[in-house]
Amino acid sequence: MKIGIISDIHGNSEAINSVLKNIKEVDEFICLGDIVGYGADPNYCIEKIKDIKCRCIGGNHDFAVAGKVNINYFNYAARSAILWTSLPLKKENLNFLSNLKRRIELEDNVFAVHGSPQDPLLEYILDKDTASFIFSKFNFKICFVGHSHLAGCFSFSENNNQVNYMNFSNGGCIEINTNKRYIINCGSVGQPRDGNPKASYGIYDLKNKAVNIYRVSYPINLTKSKIINAGLPRSLADRLSYGR
Numbered sequence: 001m002k003i004g005i006i007s008d009i010h011g012n013s014e015a016i017n018s019v020l021k022n023i024k025e026v027d028e029f030i031c032l033g034d035i036v037g038y039g040a041d042p043n044y045c046i047e048k049i050k051d052i053k054c055r056c057i058g059g060n061h062d063f064a065v066a067g068k069v070n071i072n073y074f075n076y077a078a079r080s081a082i083l084w085t086s087l088p089l090k091k092e093n094l095n096f097l098s099n100l101k102r103r104i105e106l107e108d109n110v111f112a113v114h115g116s117p118q119d120p121l122l123e124y125i126l127d128k129d130t131a132s133f134i135f136s137k138f139n140f141k142i143c144f145v146g147h148s149h150l151a152g153c154f155s156f157s158e159n160n161n162q163v164n165y166m167n168f169s170n171g172g173c174i175e176i177n178t179n180k181r182y183i184i185n186c187g188s189v190g191q192p193r194d195g196n197p198k199a200s201y202g203i204y205d206l207k208n209k210a211v212n213i214y215r216v217s218y219p220i221n222l223t224k225s226k227i228i229n230a231g232l233p234r235s236l237a238d239r240l241s242y243g244r
């Protein structure tokens with residue numbers, strides 16, 4: 001059994017299409033939220049997620065568009081994109097966002113949230129102190145997260161109580177160790193922020209106990225021109241070239 005893990009598509013149709021073309025031999029997909037926001041193709045991306053029958057949780061941008069998170073929480077560019085996204089959104093797609101869950105179970109002690117188990121929508125797990133607190137407060141083997149758009153893995157060793165971080169901005173393999181617990185971010189499909197502009201996704205291999213993270217190129221210039229032509233903030237197009 002292999003599960004394709006995608007997150008933070010952010011209305012980027014070119015990136016999700018490249019990722020889906022690249023993913024092979026998975027039995028199921030899960031999406032960790034932020035299907036929309038920032039990008040110019042929100043309806044397309046929601047409909048793509050529906051097409052692949054993907055189990056999906058909502059992100060802060062999805063719920064902000066659905067009116068369930070206060071947009072004052074967001075910076076200017078994000079707020080502009082949320083307001084822009086809500087205009088062309090079809091009613092059925094708005095309902096889809098509005099009804100998304102906040103947590104998905106993959107198997108015993110393995111689950112996925114958008115931000116963190118303690119605050120599924122808004123908390124970023126960016127440092128070892130935060131990860132350490134989450135490991136102490138929640139009992140899981142693996143927690144998959146999105147939200148930060150940074151591909152990487154925090155691991156907690158039961159032997160010495162140490163938390164380590166490994167950057168996976170160029171992809172790689174995480175072999176699941178029986179004596180460790182993990183917080184894994186497979187990166188962002190549509191707006192990577194880890195310095196690598198290529199779209200990021202993961203595959204969780206339940207039988208072989210491994211998570212592989214992959215990067216795939218997509219036609220960034222086409223995505224950028226759509227964002228600019230839509231009248232969205234220019235910074236949202238520019239940042240795609242740098243992966244920041």
Ligand SMILES: [Fe+2]
Pocket residue numbers: 008010034059061147148149
């Ligand atoms: Fe996001």
